[in-house]
Amino acid sequence: xxxxFIILIITLTxxxxxKINDTHILTNDWTDAxxxxxxxxxxxxGYSDTIIRQIRKKDPIVVYDELTPIxxxxxxxxxxxxxxxxxxxxxxxxxxxxxxxxxxxxxxxxCLKYYSSLELDSIANAEYKKxxxxxx
Numbered sequence: 001x002x003x004x005f006i007i008l009i010i011t012l013t014x015x016x017x018x019k020i021n022d023t024h025i026l027t028n029d030w031t032d033a034x035x036x037x038x039x040x041x042x043x044x045x046g047y048s049d050t051i052i053r054q055i056r057k058k059d060p061i062v063v064y065d066e067l068t069p070i071x072x073x074x075x076x077x078x079x080x081x082x083x084x085x086x087x088x089x090x091x092x093x094x095x096x097x098x099x100x101x102x103x104x105x106x107x108x109x110x111c112l113k114y115y116s117s118l119e120l121d122s123i124a125n126a127e128y129k130k131x132x133x134x135x136x
Contacts, residue, residue, distance in 0.1 A: 041079025086107065
């Protein structure tokens with residue numbers, strides 16, 4: 001009887017911790033998908049949607065399908081805003097076309113930095129909480 005009780009406690013504890021891990025994994029999947037859509041919006045605004053279409057030919061980018069169309073739109077708009085707010089910088093050296101003093105934006109760098117920023121983590125977590133509250 002004593003051993004049965006110990007086995008029961010271990011089983012219940014294991015299931016409870018598994019539930020927490022599943023929730024954590026689900027949260028990470030959702031927020032990672034959200035952040036990836038923000039990144040794609042940033043790249044699309046900075047370059048063109050042709051780049052994302054080319055990438056999708058070989059890479060599904062995001063296979064997580066829990067994001068609603070409204071959330072996807074907000075994520076893309078947020079990514080587009082990152083590039084829209086970037087100042088142009090005059091390059092003091094020759095670019096790939098041999099021109100000097102050309103104004104350009106550091107698009108890829110800005111998109112990558114924003115993707116890995118604490119600000120975007122916070123926004124993604126807030127969006128996830130909204131998503132969960134609407135789902136309940």
